[in-house]
Amino acid sequence: MGKKLKAELVFAKCKTDNFKLIKHLNLWGNDLSDVEILTNMHNLEVLSLSVNDIRNLYHFSFLVKLKELYLRYSFESK
Numbered sequence: 001m002g003k004k005l006k007a008e009l010v011f012a013k014c015k016t017d018n019f020k021l022i023k024h025l026n027l028w029g030n031d032l033s034d035v036e037i038l039t040n041m042h043n044l045e046v047l048s049l050s051v052n053d054i055r056n057l058y059h060f061s062f063l064v065k066l067k068e069l070y071l072r073y074s075f076e077s078k
Helices: 007-014 036-040 058-062
Strands: 024-026 032-034 046-048 068-070
Touching (some): 007 024
Parallel strands (some): 024 046, 046 068
16 A cells, blocks of 8 residues: 655655745655645646556646656556
8 A cells, every 4th residue: 555645755855845846756666656745736847656556647637737747667456
């Protein structure tokens, strides 16, 4: 079972505490399954979530500026 993506992890990776400033986010291999917080990142352009446990793409529909999405090995049946 994957984990929920939390603001603390995002801010640590991006070295900012402002969702509006985040354009690139690499969360490769963090065992994430719940990425609802992405709905706050309206300026996100590049997102890597490879090697996680992403099973639902609903929250990606809020990323209107997204140009690149990496989901390689995001879901493996267990």
